[in-house]
């Protein structure tokens with residue numbers, strides 16, 4: 001096998017194909033966004049990159065808020081639809097059959113059928129070229145109670161999320177391990193107590209986030 005070198009391109013994958021809601025409960029829109037990511041843990045901050053030509057762009061810029069709705073694999077078709085049609089011409093809630101639910105800290109709706117939503121307030125809009133980066137703080141999280149186990153622990157694997165890689169949708173597959181499993185003691189789920197002590201770099205558990 002030989003390596004081939006290409007010129008730089010946005011070839012990062014898999015990424016989450018999220019459905020971003022904006023507007024308010026009466027006039028709302030959904031735009032599918034794959035250029036989305038976490039950029040800070042505390043305070044919790046995320047980014048979404050949107051082309052200024054999108055109908056949603058002006059709504060989000062003007063209102064300064066949006067919600068990121070995580071897409072389960074079962075809603076991949078609806079997610080794709082919201083990334084093909086524009087809200088300037090189509091009511092995407094009506095066409096997809098997705099339902100609006102009220103958010104707690106922002107005026108725009110979240111999507112009832114999505115297992116988890118991040119309510120976001122825009123902090124900055126940074127032009128990048130084709131897209132503008134909306135940098136935002138996550139001010140509330142809404143999740144289905146079925147994602148919690150009997151101890152109240154979030155089991156995001158239960159959400160059956162979709163992934164997007166180079167133009168193709170996938171359902172998340174087999175679980176490979178938990179955070180820190182590479183240094184966990186055999187037979188135990190938790191990382192070894194010495195995992196954080198200085199050790200040869202390649203055996204040290206990476207810090208989460």
Ligand SMILES: Cc1cc2nc3c(=O)[nH]c(=O)nc-3n(C[C@H](O)[C@H](O)[C@H](O)COP(=O)(O)O)c2cc1C
Pocket residue numbers: 017029030031032033034035036049050051053054055056057079080082083084085086087088131164
């Ligand atoms: C899987 C997928 C991912 C997309 N990701 C983005 C994105 O990150 N940023 C963006 O501006 N448009 C993205 N799009 C395109 C918009 O979702 C699409 O142009 C949509 O129709 C815009 O809706 P609006 O005009 O109602 O805002 C994506 C489309 C699909 C199908």
